[in-house]
Amino acid sequence: MNGAHAVLRTLVANGVDTCFTNPGTSEMHFVAALDDVPAMRPVLALFEGVATGGADGYGRMAGRPAATLLHLGPGLGNGLANLHNARRARTPIVNIVGDHATYHQPLDAPLASDIVGVARNVSRWVREATGPETVGADTAAAIAEARRGGVATLILPADASWLEGADVGTCPPAPVVANATADEIDLVRKALRSGEPAALLLGGGALCEPGLLAASRIAAATGARLLCETFPARLERGAGMPAVERLAYLAEFAAAQMENLRHLVLVDAKDPVSFFAYPNLPSRLAPDGCQLHTLVPEGAAAPDALAALADALGATRELPARARAERPDRPAGELTARTLAQAVGALLPEGAIVSDEAQTGGLFVSGATAGAPRHDWLTLTGGAIGQGMPVATGAAVACPDRKVLSLEADGSAMYTLQSLWTQARESLDVTTIIFDNRAYAILNLELSRVGARTDGNAADQFDLSRPPLDFVALARGMGVEAARAETAEELCSALERALAQRGPFLIDAIIPSGF
Amino acid sequence: MNGAHAVLRTLVANGVDTCFTNPGTSEMHFVAALDDVPAMRPVLALFEGVATGGADGYGRMAGRPAATLLHLGPGLGNGLANLHNARRARTPIVNIVGDHATYHQPLDAPLASDIVGVARNVSRWVREATGPETVGADTAAAIAEARRGGVATLILPADASWLEGADVGTCPPAPVVANATADEIDLVRKALRSGEPAALLLGGGALCEPGLLAASRIAAATGARLLCETFPARLERGAGMPAVERLAYLAEFAAAQMENLRHLVLVDAKDPVSFFAYPNLPSRLAPDGCQLHTLVPEGAAAPDALAALADALGATRELPARARAERPDRPAGELTARTLAQAVGALLPEGAIVSDEAQTGGLFVSGATAGAPRHDWLTLTGGAIGQGMPVATGAAVACPDRKVLSLEADGSAMYTLQSLWTQARESLDVTTIIFDNRAYAILNLELSRVGARTDGNAADQFDLSRPPLDFVALARGMGVEAARAETAEELCSALERALAQRGPFLIDAIIPSGF
Numbered sequence A, B: 001m002n003g004a005h006a007v008l009r010t011l012v013a014n015g016v017d018t019c020f021t022n023p024g025t026s027e028m029h030f031v032a033a034l035d036d037v038p039a040m041r042p043v044l045a046l047f048e049g050v051a052t053g054g055a056d057g058y059g060r061m062a063g064r065p066a067a068t069l070l071h072l073g074p075g076l077g078n079g080l081a082n083l084h085n086a087r088r089a090r091t092p093i094v095n096i097v098g099d100h101a102t103y104h105q106p107l108d109a110p111l112a113s114d115i116v117g118v119a120r121n122v123s124r125w126v127r128e129a130t131g132p133e134t135v136g137a138d139t140a141a142a143i144a145e146a147r148r149g150g151v152a153t154l155i156l157p158a159d160a161s162w163l164e165g166a167d168v169g170t171c172p173p174a175p176v177v178a179n180a181t182a183d184e185i186d187l188v189r190k191a192l193r194s195g196e197p198a199a200l201l202l203g204g205g206a207l208c209e210p211g212l213l214a215a216s217r218i219a220a221a222t223g224a225r226l227l228c229e230t231f232p233a234r235l236e237r238g239a240g241m242p243a244v245e246r247l248a249y250l251a252e253f254a255a256a257q258m259e260n261l262r263h264l265v266l267v268d269a270k271d272p273v274s275f276f277a278y279p280n281l282p283s284r285l286a287p288d289g290c291q292l293h294t295l296v297p298e299g300a301a302a303p304d305a306l307a308a309l310a311d312a313l314g315a316t317r318e319l320p321a322r323a324r325a326e327r328p329d330r331p332a333g334e335l336t337a338r339t340l341a342q343a344v345g346a347l348l349p350e351g352a353i354v355s356d357e358a359q360t361g362g363l364f365v366s367g368a369t370a371g372a373p374r375h376d377w378l379t380l381t382g383g384a385i386g387q388g389m390p391v392a393t394g395a396a397v398a399c400p401d402r403k404v405l406s407l408e409a410d411g412s413a414m415y416t417l418q419s420l421w422t423q424a425r426e427s428l429d430v431t432t433i434i435f436d437n438r439a440y441a442i443l444n445l446e447l448s449r450v451g452a453r454t455d456g457n458a459a460d461q462f463d464l465s466r467p468p469l470d471f472v473a474l475a476r477g478m479g480v481e482a483a484r485a486e487t488a489e490e491l492c493s494a495l496e497r498a499l500a501q502r503g504p505f506l507i508d509a510i511i512p513s514g515f
Helices: A003-013 A025-036 A048-062 A072-089 A115-119 A132-147 A158-162 A182-192 A209-222 A251-257 A302-312 A337-347 A388-398 A419-425 A441-449 A471-477 A488-500 B003-013 B025-036 B048-062 B072-089 B115-119 B132-147 B158-162 B182-192 B209-222 B251-257 B302-312 B337-347 B388-398 B419-425 B441-449 B471-477 B488-500
Strands: A018-021 A041-044 A066-071 A093-099 A125-128 A151-157 A198-202 A225-228 A235-237 A263-267 A291-296 A352-357 A375-378 A404-409 A430-436 A481-485 A505-510 B018-021 B041-044 B066-071 B093-099 B125-128 B151-157 B198-202 B225-228 B235-237 B263-267 B291-296 B352-357 B375-378 B404-409 B430-436 B481-485 B505-510
Touching (some): A003 A151, A025 A066, A048 A072, A048 A388, A066 A072, A072 A388, A093 A115, A093 A132, A093 A158, A115 A151, A132 A151, A182 A263, A182 A302, A263 A302, A291 A302, A441 B025, A471 A481, B018 B048, B025 B093, B025 B151, B048 B072, B048 B375, B048 B388, B072 B115, B072 B388, B132 B151, B132 B158, B182 B291, B263 B302, B388 B430, B430 B488, B471 B505
Parallel strands (some): A066 A093, A481 A505, B125 B151, B198 B225, B263 B291
Antiparallel strands (some): B235 B375
């Protein structure tokens, strides 16, 4: 068999049966091989950022890697921002980047560039295949590395695809993740029993139901607070789940949340730092004098460690701190960030997957949905905007029986709006709400902090009203049904309509007052 | 003054007075400083690929660099594909990438990444500023490097912008480009006088009027053919200009164009290689036994060398080979790639700038415009699609008094469609024609070469008809007036309307038959 067939057969033999694609000529033999490997589902994107963000959303929900198929260095570049987000989410992705044939590379053809150098930016592992003999094994190695959590990039020269003499690779078993030791648990136990103010900072794998239940037992037994990293990859939440308090995005607010802490226990999370640095503000967010304890490092088996810690603390198995089932009333009147959030809280369906890139306009959505029926919340892990709509797309591919709600800021939407076309092509059940405040509102906020004028060239950089974007037209242009909402009633009505049907739908929610 | 002011003042003091931007928080002090340096024109883009491609189009037409303003590693990633094209075009660009404050970088905040590693992929020069004391000099160095032809990347940490103590930098004088030596000219003269079949391959700076006039004298004196690289950065052409034959994109056709050559003289061009490798086809395009001669290397003073060579050959100053003024008739009937090309040829206005990313659907446009009034032709230098609309945007910023015609394939358009919003916001005089064949037609062609089925998963990867893109809706969604054309008459009528007014306009030209 040729190399392309070996790559595809190795992928599907190891459960990687979905590939988010934007191929070109150097990937042609891979594409041709799709006809012979029907177990692989190719999901075409019109832009690589949709493909890489799609693989991120898929991996977060499926818990196993999707593949991508990108076209040389420029294709990788177009996909880089969402691979950056996937790296921060530690999402398993087998990132396949086609390259020129090995003997063509030294000739510096127009599309030649240093793919390895760019791939290193986002990848835990990078390998360039050298020929058909080893490409099956290379693919198996990429799958194994992706399963450790993160982006494994396999660069695939065209001749490694088209030459015969390849074999299906064998994937090593998934690595066993080490548990926290008894000593590690005991150190944390003592800190939490010190009587001093303490909190757990939960991240990554701690934010699933078993992790949150164990953390909630610990909180009940010790009085420790439960904090959650600012941008979790996937947070299970809603009525019946233990509530956690997400660290705020703005440094001052996050620091205030931790103001009096003497102990901060990191559970699959990092020592928290501010998203950006500001003149005369500290970058680290935990207060001076707060001791850090690492229960488990990032990527380790957080739920097991939390359960062991809860047991060591003699914590009861009862859970006093589950979120109550409660929804806001359906809002009426003016459409604002607040009434928009109420509408989402009032109508969010059971089992929804929420992809949240609503930014400033979405300030109140998390609070308004805390008691809504159980759902998953996916966020902007790496801060590279243009992630929300692709992640929603990939999550819908992974979970075809669940409704996906894509909460999207107008400015952020315009980076990867091509997601809508893939949603239409694949009939994905995604409802998108554009939080349309016609500004890079979060940057207006930052600009006011540096004391700039509100009417000059600077402020004009964050004004998206000239001309206004018409997201209804944009959605229809890509084959997605859409409606505009200018009042809370219109929003509720459009959202009910969208949620009652299957397939993609977009609501352009106009919130001119910003907040 | 603070670092941001020093950067801006250094730029404008050296003629870099246009900046294509998509900033974020780490660039906030740069943005704020725009209020105090009104000589800098910021041009906001909704996506970084529009900003970098805009700077490319600007630089190609203005002959001097624009700046960009990008947001950390992910912003650079989003702009990378068009910086790749700019690198291949050797367009001068001062590429400014904001970064975290220097002391914040080691903390690995969510947006942190290896910017230098990615920037190297596309940059002739990369420097990370270390603080306000040197940032003015760093900016001056970036300008000097960009002027040598290519992308100079200055990474600008937030504190290098916000701290006081900076000064305006002094730019060294532009480098003197070495001329070809008498010996070099004599070697080429002898080859052209050998009586054996010979051609000049003209690229880069040779493709301006003085270079082409001198080359035409040489052709007239020696019988040498005039070839032009496949994807020139800027080709001056039309009635009254010497005609050159562009090397074909497909390897077989390009090789056929050079079949019997014994001498190929490279004039600011590279030894031609096929765009992609194919099984059992050679990568180098010049035939075996064809001698290569380099009159001047890439980036050297090609027009001077050509003039010196013409004089050394005793070539007459008369030019027998100017393109005659002739246009096709206005087409009627079915809209096809051929009638679409005829319409462009019939109506192209004097002094137009054509940004050509029409791909397969544009096959006949070059021929149909050969005798149209004088115009410039800008092409896909690096092969990274999504370049045409941004380049058109930047060219319109550089040349506000000239009509820009953006010829764009439907698939390629969808990478950087956000260009339309910038065109609307800046009232740029760009007419876009979408060559809407509802397919990645060039990839269908490549797929047929590898023998794949036409009805399987493979072929489906290149089908853009499900759902069809409605470019009229997409354009209106970004505030650009638009019309659909389904017959040759409708196209002519829409094109006349677009050319008669100022400002952006888009025509969705449906050519369902592909060719």
